[in-house]
Amino acid sequence: MKKKVVSAISGLAVGILASTVFFGNFSTEQTQSTAAAKTNAEKVYVPFGEKDEYYLFASGGHSGQMFIYGVPSMRRIRTVPVFSLDSATGYGWDKHTKEMLGGYTWGDLHHPAFSETNGEYDGKYMFATDVANSRAAVMDLKTFTVKDIINVPNTSGPHCAAFVTENTEYLFLPTRFSVPLGNKYESLDDYSEKYRGVMSAVTFDEKKQKLSIAYQVALPPWSYDLSDAGKKISKDWAVITTYNTEEATTNLEINASKEDRDFIVLFNWKELEKMVKEGKYDNVDGQKMIFPEKHKGAIYLVPVAKSPHGVDVTPDGKRFIASGKLAPALTVFSFEKAFKAIENKDFVGERNGIPILRYESVMEREVNPENALGPLHTQFDDKGMAYTTMFISSEIVKWDPNTGEVLDRVPVQYSPGHAVAAEGDTVSPDGKYLVSLNKLAKDSYLSVGPSHPESMQLIDISGEKMEVIQSAPVDPEPHYGQMIKADKIKTIEVYEKDEKNPNAVYNQKDARIVRKGNEVHVYGIAMRSKFIFDAKAKRPDVIEVNEGDKVVIHLTNIDLDEDITHGFAINKYDINIEVQPGQTNTVEFVADKPGTYPLYCTNFCSALHQEMTGYLLVKPKQ
């Protein structure tokens, strides 16, 4: 009998052991060695299997794209097309992206901005503006794809954007170029009377994933350069820099640099919102346009050293920092002092009906690092210290906005425009890293001829002293960036099936071609390693149409598997689209060229990718 007990117990023991082996978790947390002991190489090395700590979104400038980098490795992870065609992802060929681009083939992507909740990046959306064609875009960070692009009327070149308010209530788009309302023809001799620098307040509907213009403000005909929304005590306010308050219409290099002072526009967007509610606006081309000379009380001017570029609000929301880009000095302004000056009507005059606050009443201090020149843009660390790029003296200056004390300086190669710190424009910057976005690379990298890449330099800002620890070339041309903690972004790997989508086909047997008059609608699938357009046909991977037919191809990638993206291209028809795993995408064209056109999968998908082909046969007209 004893034997039986032993066997019963041992049987149980085996069961428990086996289940432990199968279900137990024996992995252990790896402990990191202290950062202090690391060399620069160790600080930036991210071995296979580990991931970067931050995403860096670098604006792609006139490439019209957004560049996604990992920090600290500074490896480029992806290029996301926003305002320009991109055949690598079929962006601009499929129906949705083609309609979004609206016929434009390129854009000039300037300042990117994350959506925010309580002044913190929430990792949900990225906004960007197009200086070339006056557009704004929103990118969904679940898929890193652009969901909507909006054209902004009455304005031209929202360089001064985008910046979002503390809870993404608005995305403000002030403009670099002033134009007549409605972009009408007006003589430049009438510049001061007929031209306006219109700022747009854009809202984003998260449910519909649509941007729209809430209202516009007809600011004076100046150039608006950069901007920042207030935080905490200043959250209802925003600041934007201006130049060419001289209202010059030619040779701006000389004529817009004449006056010693330009202005910071300080405005209260809650007041503007109230004006719109109270009907204090004019209708201009279907837009609600506020004219500040008619409706006062929301906008003020603060004198600033001439031709300023950046204006940046400190993380505590108490100060804003701006500097003339030709001047040596940085100026710290106080929101509290500005509010008091407004209350006391401490004005020194008016421009275009907008009150000018007394400089001395708003300015807190001027900071003048020795021999520093060309202060452009400021970021902050976790202790509230400021890091300002010096374009002309080619360096980053670290300083204390509370005391004006210069703490450290580090040369960068060469001529930094913007810098971006880890969550460096939020209410709680992370410190750790700063990337200097340098306009000139010169001989930093292997030569590729006269046209050079730009350069991004990673600076460790965790210690008292800054240290340049890595350098990475980048295509033209990052103007500003945003750096976000990697775990804030939650991507999807595969599009979920949407059984309600009439264009989607999830079962290969349902693939079909439907003719409606001279329109041919294809409901096809792509899978490793074939296309099926018509499951019942003798050759399921062939589309046969007549010359002149309108062809609409809906293609669903039924490989619901990570990283199995298919492409779809038709030779000589200038068509190439992408279908991501689980996605249904549509392309439309007119089969105006008779003949035989091979079609194939452009995105390498499998061992038999090369065989993933078919034909478009276009029967000539009789």
Add this chain to the structure above:
Amino acid sequence: MASKKLSLQSAIMISLAGGLIALSLFFPWWGMHFIAPQYPEGLDIVVYPNKLAGDIDIINGLNHYIGMKPFSEKSFPELAYLPYVICAMSIFTFVVAWMRKKSWLYVLIAIFVFAGLLGLYDIHRWLVDFGTNLDNNAPIKIQPFVPPIWGENRIANFVTNSYFSTGAYMIGVSFLLMLFPLWKERKK
């Protein structure tokens, strides 16, 4: 003598067995884990008494390269009636516990052993069917194969690992619990 009832302790053990059998319905019984260079995280087939879970679509998509038939819940009629069989077994086990008769217990154990062997045979049968009836038109021709019910196998770039899972272990434990009265009520 035959009319002597099983002890309360034994009846409780048999009831526990019945409970575990019922509970096992909600847990996977068997699975296969696939690992390839491109799938270091692995792909899974997980078999519940009433459904399949895991990466069925992806595995089917890959299997078509070697000409294996696609499988789904529809290809296994067992999944439709197995839950009823398990429920019936559970109820019968409770009945035996209630009756507290040794003869009934013997019948229960016999059915249990028979059903268990049948189940194992059934899994094997499907493995043979899917591994050997490969389409001759497949792009990649491989030797027909029969993955083991338990343990490792290699097919092309995949290493597969078949294993019994929680539900099966619950059945195993319930079997031990059924055997308990035989020891407890042994003749002293």
